[in-house]
Amino acid sequence: MKTLLKLEELALFLGCVYLFSRLSFGWWWFPALLLTPDLSMLGYVLNPAVGAFTYNIVHHRAAGIVVGLCGLALSSQWLMLAGIMLVAHTSFDRMLGYGLKYPDDFKHTSLGWIGRP
Numbered sequence: 001m002k003t004l005l006k007l008e009e010l011a012l013f014l015g016c017v018y019l020f021s022r023l024s025f026g027w028w029w030f031p032a033l034l035l036t037p038d039l040s041m042l043g044y045v046l047n048p049a050v051g052a053f054t055y056n057i058v059h060h061r062a063a064g065i066v067v068g069l070c071g072l073a074l075s076s077q078w079l080m081l082a083g084i085m086l087v088a089h090t091s092f093d094r095m096l097g098y099g100l101k102y103p104d105d106f107k108h109t110s111l112g113w114i115g116r117p
Helices: 002-021 029-034 036-045 048-059 061-073 077-095
Strands: none
Touching: 002 029, 002 077, 029 077, 036 048, 036 077, 048 061, 048 077, 061 077
16 A cells, blocks of 8 residues: 555656646756755744644645645746645655654654654
8 A cells, every 4th residue: 555655646746747847947946946845844943843833834735736726826937836846845755754743743744653663
């Protein structure tokens, strides 16, 4: 089942690569922006609950979809780019086993514990 779920996330990631290709940005933007959503982890500087909240808001797939659709409705390539990158990043994270976070510990995710067998 894990392999099937990872393949699903790979398909979403590749879909984002395709959508990105339809925008008018240079290809260097994609790798440059792929990890920027992880800045949301700065909330963990305060405490795990704040960190989980900020991380989960940014890494929730619906956030990327809403931002991207707003960009489409407003004909804003920048908002479409932001939405695509949020979804691409989330799919990439989920392929690697990083899910949404529980407020007790950074390593406690919706996909299980990070680093535990």
